[in-house]
Amino acid sequence: MDMHISPSIIMRIKEFGESDLIVTFFTRDHGRIKGVAKGARRSRRRFSNSLDLFCLSDVEYSLKSNGDIHFLHSSKLIKPFPGIRSDFSALSLASYMIELTEILFPQNIVEKRMFELLKNCFVLLSQGERMDCLRIFFETKAMSLGGYAVSLDKCCHCKRIYSGAGRAVFIPDRGGISCLKCERESEYSIGLEPEAVNILKTLQSESDGSPSEILQLDMKIINKIRHLLKLHIDYRIGRKIKSAEYLDW
Amino acid sequence: MGIYPKSLERLIEHLSRLPGIGQKSAARIALHVLRSDKQLSEDLAMSLIAVKEKIRLCSVCFNITDDDPCRICSDENRADGTLCVVEGPGDQLALEEPGTFKGRYHVLHGVLSPLDGIGPKDLKINELLSRISKEKIREVILATNPTAEGETTASFIAGTLLKDRLDLKITRIALGVPMGGDLKYMDRMTIEHAMKSRMPVEL
Numbered sequence: 001m002d003m004h005i006s007p008s009i010i011m012r013i014k015e016f017g018e019s020d021l022i023v024t025f026f027t028r029d030h031g032r033i034k035g036v037a038k039g040a041r042r043s044r045r046r047f048s049n050s051l052d053l054f055c056l057s058d059v060e061y062s063l064k065s066n067g068d069i070h071f072l073h074s075s076k077l078i079k080p081f082p083g084i085r086s087d088f089s090a091l092s093l094a095s096y097m098i099e100l101t102e103i104l105f106p107q108n109i110v111e112k113r114m115f116e117l118l119k120n121c122f123v124l125l126s127q128g129e130r131m132d133c134l135r136i137f138f139e140t141k142a143m144s145l146g147g148y149a150v151s152l153d154k155c156c157h158c159k160r161i162y163s164g165a166g167r168a169v170f171i172p173d174r175g176g177i178s179c180l181k182c183e184r185e186s187e188y189s190i191g192l193e194p195e196a197v198n199i200l201k202t203l204q205s206e207s208d209g210s211p212s213e214i215l216q217l218d219m220k221i222i223n224k225i226r227h228l229l230k231l232h233i234d235y236r237i238g239r240k241i242k243s244a245e246y247l248d249w
Numbered sequence: 250m251g252i253y254p255k256s257l258e259r260l261i262e263h264l265s266r267l268p269g270i271g272q273k274s275a276a277r278i279a280l281h282v283l284r285s286d287k288q289l290s291e292d293l294a295m296s297l298i299a300v301k302e303k304i305r306l307c308s309v310c311f312n313i314t315d316d317d318p319c320r321i322c323s324d325e326n327r328a329d330g331t332l333c334v335v336e337g338p339g340d341q342l343a344l345e346e347p348g349t350f351k352g353r354y355h356v357l358h359g360v361l362s363p364l365d366g367i368g369p370k371d372l373k374i375n376e377l378l379s380r381i382s383k384e385k386i387r388e389v390i391l392a393t394n395p396t397a398e399g400e401t402t403a404s405f406i407a408g409t410l411l412k413d414r415l416d417l418k419i420t421r422i423a424l425g426v427p428m429g430g431d432l433k434y435m436d437r438m439t440i441e442h443a444m445k446s447r448m449p450v451e452l
Contacts (some may be wrong), residue, residue: 012364049436053364053397075434077436085400087360088369095363152451243363 004029007078008059009118010051011098015041023051023072024102025059028115032107035070036060050077054084054094056119068107083126088246093131095243097121097138103237104146114145130212131224135247137211139229140203148236149204150228151176152197158182168192170228171237189232196224257283257434309380311356311373313338321345327353330387334377334406336360336394344392352390355380360398361405374406380401381414 006027014022021040026032040047050057051072056079062071084094097118105114121138125131143149154161155168156176162168168177169189177197178189185191199221202214233241251258257279282290282345307319313318316436321327331352335341341354346452381389391406393399407419425443426435435443 044430045434048434049439055397077438080436080438082438084402085397088401088405091361091397091401092363098364185396242366245366246363 003060003062003073005058005060007119008033008057008075009098009113010053010055010057010114013051013053021051022069025057026062026105026115026118027059027102029110030063030108031110032105033063033182034063034068034069034103034107035072037072037075040072045189046074046078047072050075052080052151054098054122055080066085081122081125081126084122084127089131089194090125092243092246093135094122094125096135096166096241097142097248098240099243100142100233100237101141103239103241104142104148111145114142117124117141117145121158124210129210132226133211133214136222136225136229137203137214137231140200140225143229143233143236144204148175148232150200150232152201152204155179162197164198167194170195170231172231175232175236184234188225188231192224192228193221195219196228199227200225252392253279254317254331311339311358311376312353312354321353328384330385331390332377332380332384332388333390333392334403335392336399336402340392350390352388353384357393357402360393360396360402362398369405369409374409377406378409378413380415380417381410387416388420390420390422392422 004027006029008025008027010023011032012024016022016036019039019041021037022034022063023037023040024032024034037043037047050059055077057075059075060073063071064070081094084090096228101114101118105111117138120131123132140150150170151174152162153185154176155178156171156174157178157182158181160179161177162177167180169180169183169191170176171178171183171189177192183189199214201233210238251261253261253276256265260279260282261272261275264270264278265272267275270278276413282293304313305314305317307314307317307322309318312321313320316323332355333341333344333350333352334355334357334358335344336359338356344350344354355377355438357374359367359372361367361369361372367381369432380386380413389410390408391403393403403421405424407421410417412418425439425446426432432440
């Protein structure tokens with residue numbers, strides 16, 4: 001068995017037997033892994049409080065060549081993200097981020113940028129970043145990394161290059177925008193101002209800056225992009241995300 | 250086809266459905282039952298049925314009980330105006346063991362867990378709110394576990410309670426270094442909590 005140590009985000013924990021835990025964690029180096037932590041519920045040294053949900057911990061683990069359940073040797077807490085632990089809305093958003101990550105990245109798919117995104121979003125969430133902005137920021141980047149970026153460069157019907165000046169229409173089943181000549185606006189195919197398209201482009205690129213800076217705190221744009229992402233995620237994911245129910249509490 | 254006789258196979262199958270019992274442990278328990286007196290099997294079967302038939306939730310605190318209301322809720326001496334909120338029956342038993350707490354309990358039956366689809370409506374939070382006004386509660390002790398979900402549940406309840414009753418004293422069980430612990434192996438959050446909630450030494 002190969003031994004590894006990776007910074008990891010704890011995604012799920014489940015009690016197993018007298019004192020063991022089954023832990024699902026997102027590692028920087030090996031993607032999402034599920035493993036058993038023997039004696040973790042009683043351990044004061046090997047795991048000391050580092051296997052709680054949403055924590056960033058350095059996890060020492062071995063990968064088994066066969067089977068889905070690997071083995072955790074020890075872990076050390078790096079960041080507990082206290083801001084997530086004291087607010088139901090923050091807990092719900094963190095849970096939503098975890099669920100979306102689980103859907104987009106099946107076990108053992110390595111994506112270091114996704115690990116960094118999840119970690120950075122937890123830092124921002126714990127620091128009290130505006131949750132509506134952070135949600136849009138995470139959804140756009142996660143979908144992009146998962147291979148479902150919204151196509152914003154040209155009309156998905158006539159292939160005319162989008163100049164960034166006119167109004168566009170988002171088509172969920174095409175996962176991209178269309179010009180007004182090819183498609184009419186409707187409840188399902190929402191119209192987008194050029195600002196909204198440009199902000200989405202910036203979010204989908206390797207942009208720096210905080211979510212609220214990028215979204216410029218314009219509620220009209222925030223609501224429009226939020227609506228677009230809901231349609232896009234619902235269509236692409238095709239299943240219910242449990243924690244989404246609690247995001248607007 | 251299994252290697253054991255049918256009736257024994259069935260017992261092993263039923264036992265292995267219990268949490269923490271795998272096929273091997275189930276076979277070991279089943280063989281032990283087979284070797285023991287008939288009385289053991291009868292007592293075991295009767296107590297399993299009795300648990301399912303007699304145990305229910307107390308209509309006041311929602312702890313598991315034989316009688317409704319439970320022993321603690323029907324004891325007038327324990328109506329001292331304090332209410333300790335716990336996640337489940339096991340937590341209530343742990344707090345009851347030292348015998349230092351003389352108030353009453355309220356069992357939530359879980360914690361807020363959006364990942365598992367558990368929200369405020371799935372816990373006994375509304376029942377807690379109505380108890381507080383009915384039973385003249387002065388202090389609510391939030392004794393949920395110090396996990397992410399337990400902490401969030403505690404702060405959610407505190408926020409909800411303070412909306413209606415500003416005069417209510419709300420406390421949280423202390424967090425810090427456990428008995429027999431070793432500071433070298435403590436995580437930074439525990440140390441932070443321990444330092445923040447340090448106590449004056451009384452001689």
